[in-house]
Amino acid sequence: MFDIRWGDHGEVVLSGRWDASQSGRAEAFFHALSESKIVDFSALEYISSSGLGVLLVAQKRLAKSGGSLRLVGLNKHIADVFRYSGLDQVFEIG
């Protein structure tokens, strides 16, 4: 079960498994962002290229107004996904 919600400190909190069948909801959430945010991956178990695409689109849009997403709490497998895709160079991670 995938979930995306606001955390207590204004961060975006992801949890569960973010596969292609879940990206519509995540896309709507990230599309509504208008300023820099921390995205907490601590409770996210899985992400695929579908999720990477949603995050990249949001990062590109925010960058046009000087904003960005900072990703924290990535597990080893998810960190590998960012590294293999080259997107570890696009996001601030950690």
Next chain:
Amino acid sequence: MPVPRQLTMQKTFKREITSLEGIFAFIQDFFDRERIDSRHLYSMSLAAEELFTNMVKYNPGNANDILIDVSTAGDQLRLTLTDLDVDSFDVTQARPAPRGVPLQDLRGGGFGLCLVQQMVDGMAYDYEGRRSMVTVTKKLR
């Protein structure tokens, strides 16, 4: 000389993204039955998702279900997806990660096969009689 133990499970899935939940459960079931180290589960689940969603995305009107076959042979785990009545699309062509590309020039898609190619140990493509068959392998040791 002993013959390596070989086990196979196969199942067909409807050509729709909502099949992913069942595909993940199918692979998890195979791992549980064969007591395969769970550190290989992420890469095989991701390979299954990326290859399956590609088949759905590029042949949406095809009425055929997609066959997924998972097996072990010796120290190798093998995942095969078979799609019928489709055009050829060689997923083994190198797709390097777009390192050094400026952010605004990056596309939001196209990472799937790049990830699969880096997360498995082998990848093969076979196309014959409009049957497309993709196999990925992962060493278990």
